[in-house]
Amino acid sequence: MLRALEIRDILIIDRLDLAFRPGLNVLTGETGAGKSILLDSLGFVLGWRGRAELVRQGAQQGEVVAEFDLAPDHPARAVLDEAGLPAEDGLILRRVNTADGRKTAWVNDRRCSGEVLRRLSETLVELHGQHDDRGLLDPRGHRALLDTYGDLGGLVAGTRGAWRALRAARKAEAAARAALDEVRAEEEFLRHAVAELDKLAPEPGEEEDLDRRRRLMQAAAKIREDIARAHAALGLEGAEGAMGDALRWMEGVAGQAEGTLDAPLDAVGRALGEVSDAVAGLETALEQLDFNPHELEETEERLFAIRGLARKHGVLADDLAEFADGLRSRLAALDQGDADLAELARRVAETEAGYDAAAGALTQAREKAATRLDRAVTTELAPLRMERAVFTTQIAPADPGPDGRDGVAFTVATNPGAPAGPLGKIASGGELSRFMLALKVCLTAEDRGLTLIFDEIDRGVGGATADAVGRRLAALAQGGQVLVVTHSPQVAALGAHHWRVEKRVSGGQTLSTVVPLDDAERVDEIARMVSGDTVTDEARAAARALLAG
Structure with missing residues (x-):
């Protein structure tokens, strides 16, 4: 869980200290107030590739510190151990960017590379948005997501072991054949x-x-x-x-x-x-x-x-x-070579049969898991006003490898009879947001290790649909942590914790800040989101109704 985020001299933020909490955390604010800067700052300390120029104008350097809580079995501990870094109950990431572009990172006060940060980030934070090519929109990760959903780790491990045995047998046969050919030549x-x-x-x-x-x-x-x-x-x-x-x-x-x-x-x-x-x-x-x-x-x-x-x-x-x-x-x-080759060929055939059996069992399990996932996503789409949409997990033959011989891709058709295609190409902005949310609800039902961040995933929806989106986000946050950047009052009203991002002018400079909202301030903020710049009593009444659920 992301416990705290400290930002110093990044873009239009001079100094900002945020303490996040478990549950659904919502960040709201007018367009251009700097909500995306928060994500840029978090991405910077996590080693993600982003903007080249981050240091606030006039500052010598910018700095971001992120503090995470780690459970005893958190996968980040394995990354820390492999990198030779200390693993404690808390994980503190710190990264500095100087005005001339040099970047330096620390993990628990130990210097580390940007690559180590990126590997840690994969175990700590997952970002989803309409243009997110690192998560659900990337078909290269769909097979792993399906395996996780279907709890197929044991079958995957067995297939990987069979693949290693097959590769070793083939390598031994090839080496023996090459050596024999060399001897035969002379x-x-x-x-x-x-x-x-x-x-x-x-x-x-x-x-x-x-x-x-x-x-x-x-x-x-x-x-x-x-x-x-x-x-x-x-x-x-x-x-x-x-x-x-x-x-x-x-x-x-x-x-x-x-x-x-x-x-x-x-x-x-x-x-x-x-x-x-x-x-x-x-x-x-x-x-x-x-x-x-x-x-x-x-x-x-x-x-x-x-x-x-x-x-x-x-x-x-x-x-x-x-x-x-x-x-x-x-x-x-x-003279012995032919007999040895025959034995090695027998071993190859034996390991091929073992791999075929393991990969075949994995394919069957994936097909069953895909059927369950399709039903689960379809169930989630109905409350999101997409009851006519069709979600399909396609499994197609692929080149054999350590993870089997299946290619997996999530496809959608927005209406019955319409051609199915990749998520990012078929669905519109609003539809894509809802598809991704439904899919994420299903895929993370048992996953409480990541802080999930949704960047305006509710864009293009409103009314009852926005309310359904907010309720799905709140369900995702149960027992974990979700951060949502939103323009939807329905989503904001369902947050357990609420921050407003706002801009101010100080000393001729435009600065962005984030303030936590109490109950009364939440009413005004959600009323602004309902009615615009002029907050009316009717808007406040609507905000109170949304907050009351």
Whole structure:
């Protein structure tokens, strides 16, 4: 509920503080007094797009503050939570417009964007008028209005879940098919590459080992002769044999040398051991260098084959085995692909059936809700002197989507047999007002969360019809809050609270203000609305009769 509205330096309002109440609040005043400025100001603080120039002439900035009461389960709390803004029992919106056009907004003293204001406004206020393209005249919102009227939230949620499942299944199938097509496009290459790699069967580290062996074999012919000479020089025919003879000779006379040969014996023994190790090492080297003449050729062929495959596939030689494993996995996926696609196609068919069932049930429920809504609106039109008019909720096939596959549009025919058409195109100004009021009465029967604002929705009607309009507005306000800008004395008389918008001239400037009316002032104001500028006793009597009901 809108609790208070404070306006500073907006258009022709210098300072205005309004405290609204539950029930039907009516604002009246002469044409041009500034009633529309109140709506412009409220729309400004709610983030609606409106006039570009709002700051009062001569002022540095204009400011509007709106205060709302929030019930514990009010939908505005979800918007606040998503935006990271504090949620309290009261909601204070403040917006400033400087003279140079800059706009700044706050929610509960926290800076916020105009987009956040607009999202909050959708949960706080609903404006209706003859040229309102944000509410009932916008066919894009008719399906949601019908779903709310029919209490179809559960079916809508189920359909949305089925649509998400269907989209996910289709996406998975498309991705798998694309991947399979990509693999199929290179199937010939994969099979040839895998066969080539399997035939060669390279192993990590093999290239380095082959290269070392190749270099060793290439050098073997040259170095083997020198190694053999070294082996001969150090072996039994050379140093090792001579040292062995010297060791035996010294050992034969060591007992008679009184210890003088002990050190030489130890030294020669050690040297003989080292020479023996060297001879053994040379023998091992000679054995390794003793290779099959064809082995070098075979080693080079395998080494070059491994390096050629590595270059061909753009990988390191040591990574060829891992690369081959990857190619085999892709081939396995190709071989398994048809089976996987069949399973994914089955899943798509299953989720399509689920969506069809959910969307079909929603369509049937909408058709039943549309029938009820048409009857309810027709019942409301009779007291509004439109008993011959026909209201129809049309449901037509539409592209499938998360909210089903139905297009919904509210249409009217002002007389039986006349062609039906959209609300805003078929009905005249007065008829449109009454159609919208009847529809709103039906659609908001269970909705008490919004402050409803009707801007001269009673234009073009009078007498008993205007009285019926006022009574419908008063019924809408039961348990909630309705604000009505009106020129109809019948509507004004049914208000629970009454304000008059008036202009005055101060210091050479024209200013607009709003004053609350007591009982006596209400009589005079409604009498003015009945008779015009000259208020007569007869007009006051008529006003009292209207107020008496």
